Amino acid sequence: MTRIQELKDRIILLRRHIVEEKDGSFKENWQQINYVWAKIVCFIGQESYGENWNNVAPPQTKYKVTMRYHRMKFARIKWDEIILALLCPPLIDETRQWMTCLMYKVGEEGE
Secondary structure, X not given: OOOHHHOOEEEEEEEEEEEEOOOOOEEEXXXXXXXXXXXXXXXXXXXXXXXXXXXXXXXXXXXXEEEEOOOOXXXXXXXXXXXXXXXXXXXXXXXXXXXXXXXXEOOOOOO
């Protein structure tokens, strides 16, 4: 279980905002929602896939981000100069005190 003292990384929550240009095209902007404290743990893993799970993807760096539960919707976070994107919806504990997000660095797995 995470303790409040472990939240030592200051992050910015980012939400996607799409703006229509005058020429009819669309532009994607990322607006800052809020600053929060989090615990970020970096890990490296490989994924197996295929019919018999015999294909292995190259090792990739992933991040586990734990923060206090909140209702704000976000798709990315900014941590120092690193932009991280969600791999899956946040995992929320039963008491709704903590949320854990599995993330990857933008640009490594595509956007």
